[in-house]
Amino acid sequence: MRSSLEVADVLRAAGPAYRAAHAGHLSLHQLKVMSAIEHCRTAALGGHVEACTDCGHWRIAYNSCRNRHCPKCQGAAARTWLAAREADLLPVGYFHVVFTLPAEIAAIAFHNKTLLYDLLFKTASETTLTIAADPRHLGARIGITAMLHTWGSAMTHHPHIHMIVPGGGIAPDGDRWISSRPAFLLPVRVLGALFRRLFLTRLLALHDAGKLAFFGRLAHLADRRAFLRHLAPVRKKRWVVYAKPPFAGPEAVLAYLSRYTHRVAISNSRLLRLDEHGVTFRYKDYRRSAPDRQQVMTLSANEFIRRFLLHCLPRGFHRIRHYGLLASGTRKAHLKRARQLLALAPPAPDETPTEPAHPRPPCPCCGGP
Numbered sequence: 001m002r003s004s005l006e007v008a009d010v011l012r013a014a015g016p017a018y019r020a021a022h023a024g025h026l027s028l029h030q031l032k033v034m035s036a037i038e039h040c041r042t043a044a045l046g047g048h049v050e051a052c053t054d055c056g057h058w059r060i061a062y063n064s065c066r067n068r069h070c071p072k073c074q075g076a077a078a079r080t081w082l083a084a085r086e087a088d089l090l091p092v093g094y095f096h097v098v099f100t101l102p103a104e105i106a107a108i109a110f111h112n113k114t115l116l117y118d119l120l121f122k123t124a125s126e127t128t129l130t131i132a133a134d135p136r137h138l139g140a141r142i143g144i145t146a147m148l149h150t151w152g153s154a155m156t157h158h159p160h161i162h163m164i165v166p167g168g169g170i171a172p173d174g175d176r177w178i179s180s181r182p183a184f185l186l187p188v189r190v191l192g193a194l195f196r197r198l199f200l201t202r203l204l205a206l207h208d209a210g211k212l213a214f215f216g217r218l219a220h221l222a223d224r225r226a227f228l229r230h231l232a233p234v235r236k237k238r239w240v241v242y243a244k245p246p247f248a249g250p251e252a253v254l255a256y257l258s259r260y261t262h263r264v265a266i267s268n269s270r271l272l273r274l275d276e277h278g279v280t281f282r283y284k285d286y287r288r289s290a291p292d293r294q295q296v297m298t299l300s301a302n303e304f305i306r307r308f309l310l311h312c313l314p315r316g317f318h319r320i321r322h323y324g325l326l327a328s329g330t331r332k333a334h335l336k337r338a339r340q341l342l343a344l345a346p347p348a349p350d351e352t353p354t355e356p357a358h359p360r361p362p363c364p365c366c367g368g369p
Helices: 007-021 028-039 074-086 103-111 113-133 188-208 216-222 224-236 250-260 301-309 328-341
Strands: 047-051 058-062 094-100 143-151 157-166 168-170 177-179 241-244 271-275 278-284 294-299 320-324
Touching: 007 028, 007 271, 007 301, 028 301, 074 250, 094 113, 094 188, 103 113, 103 157, 103 188, 103 216, 103 224, 113 143, 113 157, 113 188, 113 320, 143 250, 157 250, 168 328, 188 224, 188 241, 216 224, 278 301, 294 301
Parallel strands: none
Antiparallel strands: 047 058, 094 157, 094 241, 143 157, 143 320, 168 177, 271 278, 278 294
């Protein structure tokens, strides 16, 4: 029997009261996310019988909700996605680059998720591709796999883009592979300055087109002059772009991707307890030094649910995107050319059977299938 606490347990215990208290203020999408997680792997979604072919022991296995916000359903989705990505890896160093929105912009993004999350993707990717193509830096066309995360460790609203970038690219003439320096991809200050300029220019254009919505304490920003005053300090601030050291080989890239691609606001493994005081969970306080970074926080059940629902993505929004050499339409041709330039044979077709999306555990009685 499962004994560990899950997000579903919190929603089942406190969800009905939360929905009643916030009736009319929760979107249909948020209500569906709550319902899906609460009913995931329960009789409400139906199930099937699994029987051991050796000893005959059987059990009922309930179906998964497959909602992308459900902590329990992301493991299978990640395995399927990673199997498709493994063949795309090149034998070069891979860098991890992070683009973060300032708090003043994140507050606007909260009420305009579809527009500004999409703008974050476009400006971060264009910035990286532009600086990489500049002969003063790398001078090559690179590939990018980008993932959107909207949370900090304590589930606060903190939109940022994680990128995995190969350490090099194809020269403009297409005749050679240009490698980056072993521990350096692109200058982060240059990336940050272009990212800031592109984002703010396009954000102002959205405002002028009347496409942005403002509510509550930000309602006054509907006025253009107030909006410009709000942006004035951000124009002078350094926007955070962080490039981590390269991964130690393709296996490390896959290990990282398996943790980050299908992550949700909080995993079940971080939950400690649910009691009369609220929900207690582990989080990382990045303002502290490494030894003291791991902390414990307790939130009321209502506040926990509120923070969790902050990170429901708009319906149909793609949170993993590919650019440059890895853009979907031309990925195969670009990877084939990259391997030729790196003097590599094309990857052999995988003869091993594909792992099922929901691998069944062995029989608890005899260990049989």
